[in-house]
Amino acid sequence: MDARNEVLEAFDSLEFRRTQLEVRLNKMDDHLFFIPQGDGKWSINQVLAHLSNSEFGTLRYIQKKMLGIDSLKETSFGAQLRAKLLKLLLDSQIRFRMPKQLPEPSKEIGYDELKNQFAKNRMAIKELIETFPEEHLEKLIFRHPFAGRFSLYQTIVFLEDHYNHHIKQIDRIIEVVENRG
Template identity: 30%
Template sequence: MKNRINEKLKRLNAETEKIYDSLNGIPAEKLSDHTYGWSIIQVFSHLNDAETASLKYMQKKVHAGDRMKESGMGNAFRMWWTNQALKSSLKWGAPSYISDPPEYEFEEIKKKWAETRKAIQMFVDEYPEQWMNKLVYKHPMGGRQNLERAVDSFIYHQIHHVHQIKRIKKQLGI
């Protein structure tokens, strides 16, 4: 199962690089323009904050060890439904604890996000195989989930915000 999770993390990182590539040549003031809501930089900041908060939760939850509950079909279905919503271009508010993302310089947020992804990779690498079906993660909409579905949620969350980035670029005429 770890191989599958690692492949998903590689795909997530590759998709992040594609987003960065799509912004090449765009002036810094456009990337931080929040005329129409969040700026592109704030979207990145939000994604990083969400992944950081998720990682911190999992790092705390893992201390329960074998006492963590097992994942079941209900958990899987709830996350599937959540991911379908995230794939869409529907809009809804972020949870309050990550709803006001800070502004950074483009290179600074890229560095912070890379550090978060490295920490997630380390967590996955060190995660015991026997706990792969344990409920280590909690999604605001999808509820408690196992580690693989946590990574899936990062993928679908990013897909969701790619729609937002495209919308922002269009509004800004870039």
């Protein structure tokens, strides 16, 4: 498989996870999206806003780095190792603080608006992948705040791992808010 198709396959997997979650969330009562899991905790919509902000920020960062793409380093064994370690951490029960670079997720945005944001972000990410210069697919184009620099493929895989991490959080919120009644 060539490098671009590998990135597109990773994107398709990320997008599949979004559609699976939407099918579940579309069946929920609207008011449940705004109820936080507890004091100082996020609601479902805040988690979704965080994910949308993360994806939008990642997209903007990559677009900015593309302006100087020739000066970027190629992916390395270290980047592969960091990506695998980050995946293990996101798959674990460990909870993380949100990077300071990201805005606090809004408590006001509704689910339908968030779905539209995701759709726009995902269309832009797919377009980026399709137009990304083939000769630069191995460049370290994205810098994760804690894990360092990743190639485009590693970045898309990270976005899915991050998404999956927060799906577990959404599942916990749903359990709490539905039981509250």
